[in-house]
Each structure stands twice: as structure tokens, then as C-alpha cells.
Amino acid sequence: MSEVPIKCTGIAVVLLKKVQNEFKVLLVKREGSVLKDVWCYIGGGIEEGEKAWEAAYREVEEETGITNMSLYSANTFDRIYSIEGNYIYIAPVFVGFVPDDQEVTLNEEHSDYRWVSLEEAMGTVSLPGNEEVLSFIENHFVKKEAPAYLKIRR
Incomplete structure (x- = not known):
């Protein structure tokens, strides 16, 4: 019997900011x-010796310049x-809340950025499954207060 391996070598981060109560x-x-x-949304690899949440902080800073x-x-x-590799890639998702005056400075991995409503984001992301992640985050981190026990303390 053959198996399809599962690989977890990266992370994803959904950044949120509140603008005029939205x-x-x-x-x-x-x-x-x-x-x-x-x-x-933001994504990237986990480096040798790094915890997934540490990779989330690093990738956000590298890709957007955001540190706060x-x-x-x-x-x-x-x-x-992965069709080519015949494996399932799974990445933990993190949510980052940033101040509304936060500037974004993209690195060479991206050509543009936009702050959009969750509804617009769900209609814009093109990887199947991304809209489900955004909907999950809307239900558990936007419509409700973020659970304190899921907060990462550096």
C-alpha cells in the first residue's frame, strides 16, 4: 500500500487592521x-531551528516591513x-492584528498590496481553500474577540 506523505514546512499569516470600525x-x-x-495573504517557509510562530513574525517583517x-x-x-510531489502540504495559519496607521513596505516577492474588506478578500484570493481560511478567521477573530489563549507571547 502506498501513502501520500504530509509535509509541514511553512506558515501562513492573515494580517488584519481596523479602519473606521471595519x-x-x-x-x-x-x-x-x-x-x-x-x-x-502572507506565506513562507520555516527555517532550520525555527518555530512556526517565529517564522510567522519573520515572514511578515521580510515581506511587508511590519514589526508592530x-x-x-x-x-x-x-x-x-502537490500534484508533482504527490504530497499534502499543510501550513499553520496565524492572525496578526496591526495598527491602522501601519505602513507596508513590500520586498521583491510581491508587486502590489491592498487592504480590503474580508468579503472582497474572499472574492479576490485565487488559491482554492484561501477563502475558507478567511471565512474561519472572520468567524473566530473578527466577529468575536480573539481568544486570549491563542495569543503568542514572544
Whole structure:
């Protein structure tokens, strides 16, 4: 019997900020050869010796320049099946709350960014499953207060 392995080598982060009493989510437009021109939330790899939540902080800073945020484990996961590699990729999702005056400075991995409503974000992301993650975050981190026990303390 053959098995499809599961690999967890990366993370995903949904950044939120409150603008005039409405939460906006940061979407970035990918620039690299993988998923070029695809709108998505922040994602990246976990480096050797790094915890997943440490990778989340590092990737957010590298990709957006953002260092001021409150980070939470979303308690959900991105899941993708790799056709070429015949494995299931799973990544823990984190939620980062940033101040409304937060500036974004993109690195070379992205060509553009937008702060949009969750509804617009769900209609914009193009990877199947991303809208489910955004809906989950809306239900558990926007419509309700973020659970204190999921907050990551550095």
C-alpha cells in the first residue's frame, strides 16, 4: 500500500487592521515564478531551528516591513495537494492584528498590496481553500474577540 506523505514546512499569516470600525485584510500580489500575479495573504517557509510562530513574525517583517503586530494562532491550516510531489502540504495559519496607521513596505516577492474588506478578500484570493481560511478567521477573530489563549507571547 502506498501513502501520500504530509509535509509541514511553512506558515501562513492573515494580517488584519481596523479602519473606521471595519476590519481590513492585507492581500499581496505574488511576483515570483511560483503563483505569479496571484493575490494571497502572507506565506513562507520555516527555517532550520525555527518555530512556526517565529517564522510567522519573520515572514511578515521580510515581506511587508511590519514589526508592530499582535500575533495569534488561528487554529486552522492551509492545505494543498502537490500534484508533482504527490504530497499534502499543510501550513499553520496565524492572525496578526496591526495598527491602522501601519505602513507596508513590500520586498521583491510581491508587486502590489491592498487592504480590503474580508468579503472582497474572499472574492479576490485565487488559491482554492484561501477563502475558507478567511471565512474561519472572520468567524473566530473578527466577529468575536480573539481568544486570549491563542495569543503568542514572544
